[in-house]
Structure formats: structure tokens, C-alpha cells
Amino acid sequence: MAIATTNPATGETVREFDSLTQQELEDRIQRSWDAFQGYRDTTVEQRAGWMRAAADILDAETDRLAGLATLEMGKTFVAAKAEVGKCALGCRWYADHSAEHLADHPWEPADAPSNARVFTRYQPLGPVLAIMPWNFPYWQVFRFLCPALMAGNVGLLKHASNVPQVALAISDVLVRAGFPRDVFQTLLIGSEMIEAVVDDDRVRAVTLTGSEPAGRAVGARAGRNVKTSVLELGGSDAFVVMPSADLDATADAAVASRTLNNGQSCINAKRIIVHEQVADEFQRLLVEKMEALTVGDPMDEDTDLGPLSGPQGLEELDRQVRDSVAAGASLLTGGTPLGGKGNFYPASVLADIPKDAPAYYEELFGPVALLFRATDLDEAIAIANDSSFGLGGSAWTQDAGEAERLVDEIETGMMNINKITASTPEVPFGGAKNSGYGRELASFGTLSFVNAKTVWIQ
Numbered sequence: 001m002a003i004a005t006t007n008p009a010t011g012e013t014v015r016e017f018d019s020l021t022q023q024e025l026e027d028r029i030q031r032s033w034d035a036f037q038g039y040r041d042t043t044v045e046q047r048a049g050w051m052r053a054a055a056d057i058l059d060a061e062t063d064r065l066a067g068l069a070t071l072e073m074g075k076t077f078v079a080a081k082a083e084v085g086k087c088a089l090g091c092r093w094y095a096d097h098s099a100e101h102l103a104d105h106p107w108e109p110a111d112a113p114s115n116a117r118v119f120t121r122y123q124p125l126g127p128v129l130a131i132m133p134w135n136f137p138y139w140q141v142f143r144f145l146c147p148a149l150m151a152g153n154v155g156l157l158k159h160a161s162n163v164p165q166v167a168l169a170i171s172d173v174l175v176r177a178g179f180p181r182d183v184f185q186t187l188l189i190g191s192e193m194i195e196a197v198v199d200d201d202r203v204r205a206v207t208l209t210g211s212e213p214a215g216r217a218v219g220a221r222a223g224r225n226v227k228t229s230v231l232e233l234g235g236s237d238a239f240v241v242m243p244s245a246d247l248d249a250t251a252d253a254a255v256a257s258r259t260l261n262n263g264q265s266c267i268n269a270k271r272i273i274v275h276e277q278v279a280d281e282f283q284r285l286l287v288e289k290m291e292a293l294t295v296g297d298p299m300d301e302d303t304d305l306g307p308l309s310g311p312q313g314l315e316e317l318d319r320q321v322r323d324s325v326a327a328g329a330s331l332l333t334g335g336t337p338l339g340g341k342g343n344f345y346p347a348s349v350l351a352d353i354p355k356d357a358p359a360y361y362e363e364l365f366g367p368v369a370l371l372f373r374a375t376d377l378d379e380a381i382a383i384a385n386d387s388s389f390g391l392g393g394s395a396w397t398q399d400a401g402e403a404e405r406l407v408d409e410i411e412t413g414m415m416n417i418n419k420i421t422a423s424t425p426e427v428p429f430g431g432a433k434n435s436g437y438g439r440e441l442a443s444f445g446t447l448s449f450v451n452a453k454t455v456w457i458q
């Protein structure tokens, strides 16, 4: 895939970039290793100061930075500004909390003499490779870099090939914030050059957010090299609606969650599973609210749904919907690309989805809600779990007993009751099953890329 900025709203390629050569890549990895030798000895307070300065730059330059994201991957300008703001929040939160996450953790073994000091000390690993996707082009990167850099690691970013200007903007912000030279570098390379980076002894760990095939390839390579890896992959999150839910407000939440980021988030509510007692009314509300969304120019404040990020994503979604209808699914609204310039697809709803339809078992990365009916809570949980993915999920009920069962029995890394799934610095984030392993954010994020060294002194 060419490294280029192509406006998803018009299809126009506005800027192309050359990939690093092998020699330039080697030079960048060496610079990363050299930078680590000094950076590892900086204090958490120094790192926090640079992190706060980065937050100030993000706040001061929100419009410019957000405009790059909208230009490169089509999210609405309103959403892009919110994303940049969230990155500033993440920088400040880790600046305030990393010292507490990284403090020595004491242990009290029964056989230790009274003068013994036994504890875990958290030390940085070194250069960490971050392979990141285009869908939250700032936040996906900051949620890795804030904890990783606060722990004393240095970062190498291989961003998605369609967001090179965002990738370069991120390393530029960090340099201007005062982080020492080469502590965080953007590598403009295609995915075919990744194996050599994962294999390199100077690169100590790898994290990937993206599709399941990319995750399998990178995770396997990291395993072969006995290197720590964190994988945050796709999802097909369930959104369970029980009879006690406020149907109108819940339908608003379903639409907001399914269409977040033009329908291209790993944690969109993709499978909406409704108790049959309220299914007819909920379906009516869902279709009505999806049809009320405005599709159009992502720079326009009144737009709810911008274009998909690329023509391949549009073609793939179109194929998945057409093949699902051919397999017997019913299209309740939408279902056809809007045509003309740009990768626009309408808010759509599919129902009566048979098990052999792509919509049943694949991730749909676009604004298509999948509606299922369940006769009772048992069947709702069974449908929710009938997926190879297990990222997040949400359920809507006023019944505390139902909520407990949903939390205990749905096989995901995250479960929300009466709230849509979101990612926030203070709370761990990650999946189960084929949605990946490891956790980002909160103290789990800080401790993902450290050597937890056991120390016993007596």
C-alpha cells in the first residue's frame, strides 16, 4: 500500500511519501537504541513534564491536528477535535499517575527474615515497536505512547500507510514538547518491512492495533523472537437490550455506538440483540434513528456520518452486506454505497441474519447495524458469545440479577451495563478470544512494557 494522503471524501491523493530505505531504517533503529541509553535514566518527574508540555501543544493546535485526521481518514472534524482533546487528557493523566504505577511493589514472604526487603521493581524494556491503525489515528498512538514513555521505554511508530501526516505530526509534537531526540520516532515504512524490525535484537517489544490477520502475523513473529507483544484486534461487540431498558434512550445509544467514527471502531456496537418482548418497537426506533443521520462532508458540523477511510473498506463492506442478503438476511434500510466521489455508505440495518452469512461471523467495519432477536436472557447471552471475537460489549437492563449474569457470562475483555463501550485513560482496555491479548491503559498499560524485576535483599 502506497504511503500517501488520499482524501476519503473526494478520492483525491493530495500527497505521497517515500518509504524509508533499509539503510535509513537501520539508522533509525540504532538511534532509538542510543536514545534509550540516556532516556532510561531520566526521572518520572522529567518525563511527566514533557508529557504535560505535549498536552499543551495538543490543546493549542487542536484544529490543525484534527484537520489532518479528517483529511486523511474521513472522520468528522467534530470527532477529530474530540480525539485530539482526549490525547491531551491521556498525557496529563499519565503525567499525574505513572509514579504511583511504577513504584516498587512490596511482598511479604513467610520465610523472609525480619531485615529482608522483598519487592518488584519495574524497569523499562527499551525500544517498543507500535504498529497502529488509521481509525483513531491520534488516540491509538497516544494510548500506547503515554504509558510506555512514562515507564522509560522509547517508541518506534509504524502507522497505517494512509495517515502519514498524522504520524509525522505526532512525533513533531513530542519533539517540540521537549522529549529527548529520538525517544519517539515515526517510521514511514510499509508493512512488508515490519518482520525485520520485529526480528531486530534492539527492538524489545511490539504492540499492534488492527485486523486479526495483521495481529496473527505480528504476534507469531514476536513469539518466535521471544518478545513481549500486546494485540488489540477487531471486534463484533454485542449490545443486548432487555425489556426493562428505556427503549428510546437505548436506541439512541445503539445508533451512537454503531456509527461512532463513521462505523469504523473496534468497539462499535455491531450486533444488537433484543429481547423479543420489545423487539418490534426497538427495531422501529433503530431504523428511524439510523435513517435520521446526515451523511456528508466530514468538515461540516452538521454531518453525522463521513466517508469510510478507503475504497477497499467500502468494497469490503458492500460485499459483506450483499453476500449476507444473498444468504437470506433482510435489509431494513440502507445497504448500497452512495456512489459519486468519496467512500460514502449510508447508515444501514440488517436483520434475520443466518449463521452462514458474513454479517453473522465477520467484523463489519462501517455503519451497518446487525439486529438479532432473543427469546430470553439465555439466548441473548448465547448469541453474544457465538462469535470468534471478544472485545467489548454492553447490555441495557434495570434488573440487577440480569446485569450480574451478563457481566459474568459474556466472553469479552470489557462489559458495560447501561453504557456504551469507550476507551478512557483511567480504565484498562483490551479483548478476549480473537480480539487479542494484553491490556492497554490505566496501570495495566504502564505495566505492559516493563521488566517486573523481583528483588530480595537481606
Ligand code: NDP
Residues within 6 Å of the ligand: 001, 131, 132, 133, 134, 135, 158, 159, 160, 161, 162, 189, 190, 191, 194, 209, 210, 211, 212, 213, 214, 215, 217, 218, 232, 233, 234, 235, 265, 266, 313, 363, 365
Ligand atoms: P490492518 O490490520 O491491515 O492495518 C493496521 C496496521 O497494521 C497498519 O499499520 C498496517 O500497515 C499494519 N499491517 C497490516 N498487515 C500487516 C502485517 N502483515 N504485518 C505487520 N503490519 C501489518 O487494518 P486495515 O486498515 O487494512 O483494516 C482492515 C480491517 O482491520 C478492518 O476492516 C477492520 O476489520 C480491522 N481493523 C480493526 C481495527 C481496530 O481498531 N481493532 C483498526 C483498523 C482495522 P499498512 O497500513 O501499511 O498496511
